[in-house]
Structure formats: C-alpha cells, structure tokens
Amino acid sequence: MLRIIANRMLVAIPTLILVSMLIFGLQKLLPGDPVTAMAGEDQDPQLIASLRVKYHLDEPVPTQYVLWVRDVVHGDLGASLRTDVPVTSLIAQKLPVTLQLAAMAMIFAMGIGIPAGVISAASRGGALDYGANIFALSGMSIPNFWLGIMMIFIVSVRWHLLPSSGYVSPTEDFWLSIKTMLMPALVLGASLGAQLMRHTRSAMLSVLRTDYIRTARAKGLLRGTVVVKHAFRNALVPIVTVLALLFGELLAGAVLTEQVFTIPGFGKLVVDAVFNRDYAVVQGVVLVTALCFIVVNLCADVLYVLLNPRLRRG
C-alpha cells in the first residue's frame, strides 16, 4: 500500500509543476500592465517606473518564472500588489474562513443528502424516490448566487432575521459566527446536498442489486439491517470518491457565495485579485488551491484503498 501512495505522490509532482507554469503563464498573458492598476488614479510615472523594477516586469518571462519558483520554494509567495500584505498571511487569514464555510456547507449537504439518498434508494421507484429525485435535480439546477441574492432579500432585508454580510470569527463570538455563516452555508450546501443525494442513491442502488445482498435478504435479515449494515458500508466507497470531487465544486461555489455575502474568504480573495490584476495573490492562491486539491485527492485514493480490501493487493 505504501507503494501505491508513493506512486501517486510521484505522479503529483509533474502535475504540480505544470499547474504552476499554467498559472504563471496565464497571469503574464493578462492584458494590460499590472503596474497601471497598482498606481491608482494618480498614475505617477515615477512610481510606475520603480514598480516595474521592483517586480522584475521588464525581464523575460522565463526569468520571472524562475525567480518566482525560487521564492516559492523558500516559502515566500510574495506580497499583495495592492496592500503590501504578504500572500502567506493572506492565505492564513482567509483559508480558515472558507474552510468554516465549506465545513458548515458539507454538514448540511451530508446531513440532508446522504440520508435522503439512502431512503430514496431503499424505497426505489416509489413516490418518495421520484419526488426526492426531482427535488435533488432542482437543488442542482438553481444557480447558487441567485439563491443567495433571494435569501438575502427575504431573510435579511425583509425579515431582518440574519445578517446579510460579513464574518465573525468563532473564537471571537461562537454563536454570532454560526449565525453569520448560516445563510451562506445553506446556499452553498444546497447544490452539493442535491448531488450527494443522487450519488448516494445510485451507489446504494448498485450495491443493493448485488448477489451478496440478495443472499443476506434470502437469509431472512431484516430489510433495515441489510440496508444500513451491509449496503451502506459498501456504498461508502463511491461516496468517498465523490466527496473528493465535490471538494473542488465546494471551492468553486464558495467563490460565488463569498462574493454575494461579502465573506472575506479565499474565493473572494481570488476574484478581487483577478480584477485588481494582483498577480502575486492570484499565483500564490491558485497554487495553494491546486496543492490542496491534489492532497485531498491523494487522501481519497488512500481511503479508497483502505475501504476496499480487494485493492490492497494490487
């Protein structure tokens, strides 16, 4: 098994290098001069000249790439061109925010999606299954930024029930923190919950049809026991793989949710940085995201092998 893990890690390295080149190349191809945006409405020519020197913008692109990689390897991801805050502190500040949002969204998604999927599979073909499927598809089809706008309008503007923006750290005020994240997490979790429900349902269905389940039923085991003890545990494998996939969707959904609810997280950081031509931030953040993604997929692979003993021998 260690060999499998080592193998996967080795494969991840060229991928990571390719990603870094991709991000760097994209940034360099962005239209317009990044320095112009940094110089604000005053456009002081002396400042523009100094900035070009400071950020090596007049040197050939491969040189700039090498300089950047050298810094990254030393743990220096640069500083925001707009605010001079180091990128590493920005990530340290904002990642927990997005992780909190993602975690709360995942809780909603799993809490509703998985049981719904199990029940739906168990009552296959019935009205419950049919209705749940339409409900899930609807959840997947609603654009989450629209759901966010509508919820802000109804819940915050009309009913004054929940705050419509901002972020409170859980260490500062736990319940206010949950309250502020509630709507965004619901909005983000809706689509995910819907997808999770469908995946759980289809995973359960394919397991329920297998021979050994039929054997268990034939042996006279209660339906409930069969479903929970045998079927679900085996259905966990594809569910876990899907969770890894959904992590990527979660991050993408977070981008929009954070924009709508003005949450100072990772997603908002990236979008603002792209609009402000804040190269350093975009490069650093996307690289870190790709790294996380690769790590999460690696963990999913390992989990997959652990859960499925047949693969351990391979």
Added chain:
Amino acid sequence: MRRMLIAAALALGATAVMAQTSQTIRIGLQDDIGSLDPARSVQLVDRIVFASLCNSLVDITPDLKIVPMLATSWTTSADGKTLTFKLRQGVKFQDDEPFNAAAVKANLDRDRTLQTSNRKSELASVDHVDVIDDYTVAIVLKQPDAALLATLTDRAGMMLAPKTLADPAGVAAHPVCSGPYKFVQRVQNDRVVLEKFPGYWDADKYPVQRVIFLPIPDSTVRLANLRSGSLDMLERLAPSDVASVKNDASGRFAPVSGLGYYYVTFNIGNGKRSNALLKDKRVRQAFDLALDRDAINQVIGAGIFTPANQAVPKSSPYYNASLPMPHRDVAKAKALLKAAGHEHVDIEFTYPNNTVSSQIVQMMQAMVGEAGFNLKLRPTDYATELNAAHSGDFEAMYLGWSGRVDPDGNLHQFNTCAGNLNYAHYCNPEVDRYLDAARVKLTAADRKTDYDAASKLLAEDDPIVYVYSQPWPFELSKKVQGFTPYPDGLIRLRGVSIKG
C-alpha cells in the same frame, strides 16, 4: 411562526448589541482598503481611514480653507521658494515618540525617496527640507508652488512615527501615526479596527472609543446592514436608494458635493486611434451640447449629481461662476456636426462597467444619438480602462476623478501638454502658460485670474466634457451625532458621538 422567529432573532440581536461597547462606530465603506502606508496609498477609502489614524501638517474646513493641524502657523518667503512651518508642541506619536521637526523631515524625505512612493510627483517641487529647531521646519522648493500647502493636507503631509520608518512592510502592516485613533487590526477584505489613542493632543474632542471600518462593495447589502443596526454609518449611498432613505426617519441623509467630477474625454492625439473627427473641436462641442445634465441628475442621480462645466468644484474659492453651464441644444449640436462635415458620427465609447456608470453611459448614448452620434459602447473593468487610457487604445472615454483641494490638482495633470493624466494628449500652449503660471503665483486673486482664463479656453476647446460633480452621499443612523460631511469625502470624527 414568523413572529416567533423574529422575536427569537431580536432577542439574539439584542444580546449581541449589549455585548458591544457603546461608543464604537461601525462605518461601511464602498471599497476594500488598499495600502495603509500613506506614502504608498492610492485609494480614497485609504484616506478615510487615515483621517482617523493620522494627522497631517494642515487640514481643511468644509469650505476648503486651510487650517492648522500638526503645524500651528506657516509663512512663505518673499520669493516663494521657502515654506516655513511652526509645529504644534506636546504632540506624541502613538508609540510615545515625540513629534518634532526631525520627524517631519524624516517623513517628507521618505515620501520623496522611497522606491515605491506614490507621493513623488506631489512633492516634485521640493528641493530639500531643513530642520531649523525642534519645532520649526523649512521646506525649500526648486520653484514656487502654490498648491503645496493643499497637498500637505493629504497623504504627503501625514506624519508617521520615525522609528517605524525603517521597515516599509511594517508600516503597511502596522502603521503608527499621531492621530486620534491608533491601529489595532486589519483583515484584508474584512475590516480595519482602530482604538482611541489616549495620548492624543486633542483627545477630549473625540468621544468615540473604537472605530471599525467594514468594506461592503454591494450597496444594497451595505444599506441593509445600516438599517438592521450592524453599521452606524456608510459612505457612497447608491443614488437609487436616495428616495427611500429620504423617507426613512430612522436615519439621516448627509450628502455633500465633492471635489471631483465625472467626465468624457476624447482621443485627440494619443496614438493611432485618434482621428480627424475627434481632433475637430466642433465635434466635441456638439457632444457637450447634446448632453442633458439635468436629466442625468434627475433620472439616475436622484438630484445629487450636480451638473458640472469645469474642473474646479463649486465649493472652491477658485470656481469660475461666470462660465456658462451648457444646456442641451440638439439643434445647435447637429449644426456643429454638419459644419464639421458629418451628419452621423460613429464613436467607440469606453467606460467602467459598474452599475451607475453603465446607466449614465446608456442614457448619454440615447441623448447624443439624437444629435447624430452613434456610440458603440465598450464596457471594461477599471484596470483595463486605465491601461487603455494610457496607451491611447480608445476613441472616447468616460472616467471619474476623486478631486483635490487645490484647483491645480484638478487641472494641471489633465490639461497641460505633458500632463500625466492628459489621456487625450490635448495640447494648447496658452492653457499651459496659464496653468503653469497659476502654480507659482502666491496670491489667490492672481491665481484665480489665470484659472478663469484657462477654464474659458478649455470650455471652448472641450478636450474634456465635464458631466457632473462627484457627490459624497453619507447615510447615518439616528444614533450618530455631530457628524459634518466634508467635500473631500473623508470622515472626520471630531465631535462625533454615538447616542445610547
């Protein structure tokens, strides 16, 4: 059921409010703050924070007179090349360092020499700074500069604690100034928190104990937060919200006409995209006459987009009241176009794609369309627009300028042949003469004569068509007492308190 939910939420909210310290003011901002180093800062919202965090040498009154702040008095030498300041005594920086002439010199030198300083052009006329004694400092200039005093009311005149100047990254991360509130915390895209500095020289005029700035770019959400009590005041209320806010007794609407303006400029000589049409001033004059500024003000501006016909704001003593405000005259516009040789003119029109600008530009498109202009709209984001402006990749463009206290700041860079912000590359040596002369003259009356003459020429040539004066619409909750809006759009907390 809903009532139960609301009651529960109110109870939760009430406890939250009680937990909050009274005399904390929460201010909603339109944009996220950029750099908190006055030497590097480029945004308006940065200056809003600096107004509470830092002191500058001099400050302004609401009618744009220059008054003492860290400097108590000043004199100009007879030849205009030396500006001597007498400094306030007994002032401490927020790290307990004493404020003195050496500190002033250190700051001004830094502003002029730091590699990434954004203040170099503002202080271009400064040759060197002399420390005369502990509380007297002399700024020696290369040539007289009438605008320098006004510049020193802004970031160029802000004083940071000298011991912190050695570490530039440290300054932005934790600025130490001498203002009424000291820096506590900054979370990018989330908040800036300031706390009362007890050692401030005017501390008893500042009742508020804690200031929290919250950038909320979405204007609907910003207003919703104010109405729900999560904010105490906000800046730049959306014009579409003005009507509902005027009817709302739970708040106070406090607009003020600003120093800046929104304008249309044409590519007269900036690269290949300039053409004979744009070079012809009759075409530009026709455009000017085809606009109905009052309609823009009514329909989109809710009455707060005061029409503008010159760069100098109405609140300035240099405002040229004798310059006529162009009123819409489609017939005359058509005649001008015909005289220029065309009945229909195609122009590509670049503008920033935010909500208000989009609305205004589309309204303009309809208006000038009636006079024969066919505008092809090209929306861009702000960074791209600035780039296009520099490189000349535009035909006509709509932009804003936040404005400066001294008329030189609103005119010189835009209209002189070598002006840095002269995107049109308009060049009229006579205008240059007037604007350069106004810079070195020392009496206001003399300068006004020059500015009046320049504005007349500019109205005739129309390289820049001024549309409206940028307002600063503040909205406050009834709890906030003693706030006065200033034309520079900054929030000064002197005398401001929170009731209850």
Added chain:
Amino acid sequence: MATPTTPVHARAASHTTGLPRRKRRGIAKFMRNRAAVLGAALVLLIVLMAVFAPWLSHYDPVQASFMTVRQAPSAAHWFGTDELGRDVLSRLLWGARASLLAGVVSVGIAVLIGVPLGLLAGYFGKLVDGVISRIADALLSIPFLILAIALAAFLGPSLTNAMAAIGISAMPRFVRLTRGQAITVKAEEYVEGARAIGLGHARIIMRYILPNVLPPIIVQASLTIATAIIAEASLSFLGLGQLPPAPSWGSMLNTAKDFVSQAPWMSIFPGIAIFLAVLGFNLLGDGLRDALDPRES
C-alpha cells in the same frame, strides 16, 4: 432480471440494417421516463425562446426608456422593467440566446478538443497518454470556476471569451471519459482482430472505437451543457462574461442585485429562467443516460 447485453460488435455492423433494436428500445425507454420527457420539453422551450426571441418580444431589449424605470410587473410589462426602463421579459427572451449559445458552444469546444485527445491517449497509450493525461490532470486540479475566471480575465470580458474559457475548463472531463472508454473498447477482441488484418489506426479509431465511445459522451455533453449555462451565468454575474447592455441572464442578475430592495422582479425572473434551462438539460441528460445504459432494466 437484467436484459442480456447486446454484443458490442453488433453496434459497429448495424449501420447497414436501419435502426437497430437497441436504439428503438432506447427511444421507447426514454419516452416512458416522464422526467426525461419533461427535460426535453424544457430544453425545447428554451430553444424556441432563443430562436423566436425577435418575434416574441414586444420591446427592444437594449433600448433604454427613462420614463418607465423599475416598474413592477403589469399588463404592459409582464415581468416588469429594469433600471433603464427596459422590458424584463424581452430581455429574458433575448438572453436565452446568450445562455443557450454559451452552453452549446462551450461544450462543443470541450468535445471537439477533449474527445480526440482522449481517443489518442486511450488508443496509443504510453508517452502520448502520459503527456495528455498529465495536462488533463493539471487542468483538473484547478477548480473549474476558478480556472474559468482566470481564463476569462485573461481573454477579457465578453461572451465569446467566456465560452472559450468554459470550454477549455470543461475539456479535461471529456478527455478522461473518452480515454477510459477507449481503453476498454481497445481491449475487445474484434479490435485486435482488426489490427491483425492490417487496418490502419485511423480507420480503427473512426469505425470501432468512436461509435462505442459516443453514448456516454452524449450523456456527459448534455449534463455539461447544464454546468456550462450556470458557469456562463456565474461569469457574467461576476462581470467576466457578456457585458451589458447586451442581455444575458447572468449579467441581468449582476445589475439586479443592486436593486433587489426596490425592484425584486429584476432578480426573480432571470434566476427562474436559468433554473429551468439547467433543470431541463439535467433531466434530459439523466433520461439519456437511463435510455442508453444497457444495464438498467
């Protein structure tokens, strides 16, 4: 009891005998699936909206009318007017073009680039597979929307560029899918047989591998159109796609969010439109998957 799987090679030979039994059975299964039919109906509705927009809309979708700004839904304007006095319903109908175009063209790009790459990777294996798979992995390790945002920012905000960005971001999925299918089919005996009798690579790929790879690609394409429509709406919402004044559901929502207190109808209807379009393609994709999957009874 599951129906016996028709031998795969029958598909390659069947083009000479008219609609094969499998296809007829597939269509019948599709028609019996009410959800799938609903999906097809929704898609048809959206297509009709897009095609006949000029005739169906009573007002000019772009012309501003400052006398009728932000009016609530009424007999004259069924869905109300927006901040420039334009009829929301007319803009909705014209916006269907942008959304549908975005969906179809992006997926078209993804398929046209992804499928051939996947075929090459799956068929030739080794170095070709290595390179193509690494590139696909690299693209897949950046979350889809973030990649689309970065690409759209690089290309500049416009509908065409948004479509390109979404297409490129969606491409790796098709590479992976096609590659997996190609590997499976390549291992079949008849393919080995074809190689043995000396058929060229191109012939084998076109005649044997591609037709068997198509069904899951069609299913994936339909589902990806749904994703692409939401992606275009998201990019336009962020200001990176179709820019105003041209109507697009996403950019309508971008402007509408600033007026949600005064004119909620500006936000409600474009959102519902996106929802129905995406739901339609999702149901259609699901229906196609059920109809084309030989294992489901």
